[in-house]
Amino acid sequence: MNIDIQAEAIIPRRQTFSHIARRFGVDKPASRYEEATFDVQPTANFHYRPTYAPEFELYDPRRTKIAMADWYVFRDPRQFYYATYNINRAAMQQSFDDAVNFVEKRDLIGSVAREWRDRVAGYLLPLRHVEWGANMNCQLIADWGYGTQITSAAAFCGADRLGLGQVISRIGLVLGDGSDEELVAAKQRWMEAAEWQPLRRLVEDMLVVRDWFEVYVAQLVVLDGLLYPLVTDAFDRAGAAHNGAPIAMLTGFLTDWYADNSRWVDAVVKAAAAESEGNRAVLNGWLDTWGARAADALAPIAGQVLGDMGPAAIAEARAQLSDRLQKLGLSFAKELAA
Amino acid sequence: MVARKLSLKQKYGHFTRGMDWEPSYQAKEDIFPFASYEGIKIHDWDAWEDPFKLTMDAYWKFQAEKERKLYAVIDSMAQNNGQLGITDARYLNAVKLFIQGVTPLEYQAHRHFAHLARHLPGAGLRVAAQMQSIDELRHCQTQIHTISHYNKFFDGIHDFAHMHDRLWYLSVPKSFFDDATSAGPFEFLTAISFSFEYVLTNLLFVPFMSGAAYNGDMATVTFGFSAQSDESRHMTLGLEAIRFILEQDEANVPIVQRWIDKWFWRGYRLLSLVGMMMDYMLPKKVMSWAEAWESYYEEAGGALFADLARYGIREPKYADVAKAEKGHLTHQAWTIFYNYTHAAAIHTWDVDDQHLAWLREKYPETFEQIYQPRYLKWREQAAEGKRFYNNGLPQLCQVCQIPMVFTEVGDPDTISFRVSEHEGDKYHTCSDGCRDIFDHEPVKYAQAWLPVHQIFQGNCGGATLPEVLDWYHINQGADNMDYAGSPEEAQWDKWMEGRRPPLAVAAE
């Protein structure tokens, strides 16, 4: 016998918002991601020019050399809107907190070779300042970018950078046995040590770039694209010989974050490149310029950590990034110019 | 994990401003190019004390939890057709006003707090601003998601962003926020963080959220409560930021005072739409606009400005006008919408006897003498099949962009009308408050995209009303016109068959 629950005929008169139906070509249900991003940003009829930049409108696609017919092709493969973003990151954070608890309870840091522990503090902790710069760059993209898709994802990425800086800082407290000694020392290195100045200079130079898409490329494609594999892969592997596994447990957040963020970055870059020959030329130009600078800036740090193996690690990172970019329709000089 | 030797304050310092540094390779003015052009002097950014010490781990955790709870309610409301539980379909016009007028402002706030998060030199303030930036995105997106279900059944919601950028009454909120985002970072902090999110916030929150609660809109209430905990951070930023700016240099005081005057007035004018919503659109009323203004501005604001007096700040100019207008404001606003509901994406309707009685009780000095007669006249005309629609276009105030309907204080027979000249042209404003704003920055306000001017200039789809409505994307005969006879009314009556009798629409 069937149980047939009579539902009242409360029939929707439409399935989604008109601006979304226009994009679909038909009125059908939209996902939460689509509703939260498509066409939310204003595009017309602004009332006043910014008093701080009167040559632009309040939202202006001309703030970059990159040209798009439709700024809503930058679909985030993770489909982050606020709720899903926070839920995702809360889970990642929980993993980190668990790792810290595990390592601290068993005093596992104590089992890492002192020399390696110091070396990790040496290269990892100043990177929280690089993250601080990355945070500012993401805020610039969220501010001057065009279209809700790319700017909302950039805002989430900005929050990620602050979170990453804080994760690294907490690792610094662990390495300092609860005191801030290591963090203070790391800041001094960032400000004064010779091997860190090229990177600090690079970070400061990025902070005066006014084309937000160039900032996107310099930070999210190039610098992250070289730095993260170097740190979470090459440097990390070197720690295995020194019983560095407990530290690797703590840096897992960085590895997981980079893999996740790369999905978004790849999608954005691919879409921008696919748009036009003009965009490809601009993007390739930025990749070459910032690629060379980033490799140069990271070389002395790689040298400190890996000694003679430093240059090879840099070359490997560049080759990997080049392969990745080729798949996205872009090129990146594999070899540094002589 | 708790560091054994560091206090919460010390840790938080390392987790935020400790990551910042004084640049050597680029000049600070080049990294922060907008920090001084407004004339505000900050001598010591480090003097900023972070009230909340929220790190990203806690942010993600708390906000994820709030979102889980909120979306459970949104899902449930959609699954169970929660719209059947509202008092009356006319309530939805408050929701329409919200998504058309307020949700896009949340988006603008999101973007512009990112601007502050990048361009304010102080590290602590940048952190607070960036959290607010994604908080505002949260509000925008959760509002869209909540109201998405209503969109399936009710009109006026379906093209909210397009309409926000074009419709005549929506240029009131749009120009309000454009004014703030086109200003410098310190004016924005004063305008939005202080004036809007601290001084006037309850006059936006209480009407809409309590209105939702009283009228059975559980989803909006839940959104409201969920957002309020974010608002506590925002209002704290506003209060502390204004103090910080005033304490840094005496020269800042007159600049900030001017901004407080301006943004009090622009905010007050913007809120006339909210007041109208409170007094006219809620089948079950929370309180009158006059009561809300007395409670949330006159009493609370009085205490606040008494406190700020130590810095040399006085109460905003024309606060006395706002007080004097409170018996008139909402009735004049409703009058505008009744006149032009054929060109709006919300419904209006004739006021029934029960509602008239409430209005007489709440507005004993003004309503019966001045406003009730016109409502009775309109009701009569509607009963004869000649429901009044105004076929002309109204003159808009150059600054607040509201149609020029407000009257002189003490003289309800005279429209309040001011004229300024700028480069050989005349500009019209609705009040001393708006005129002062214009006169201080005429180049800025002369730029405004006034909807009525634009229609006359042929920039809005054509020379006839149907063409303009098409350009607005108004579904004619559904989004606009009187509630009586609307598809929404028919739908509601059908739903309510067997559930409960519909509320009386007009007098017997």
Added chain:
Amino acid sequence: MSRPVSITLQSSQDGIAIADAIMADNPEATRNAFPAMIKIDAPGRLTIKGDTVSELLGREWDPQEIHMSVVSLSGSVDEDDGSFTLFWR
């Protein structure tokens, strides 16, 4: 009488426990119920102690969890180890 500070909390499980803790730790505070909310006023200053709330809830409660329950507040905010304070400068 010094200027009142106030906090308005949701009438949730946590909110009620926080309100109870505030009343226990702040003798001059007054409490009023509103639909779905609890409002507490106190002259000049009000402190929420993590330990007190933890005791009442039967679990570890960090004062930063206030973000889950607060509706509105009036006063300057100071977060410190184990406590959350509202005050006027």
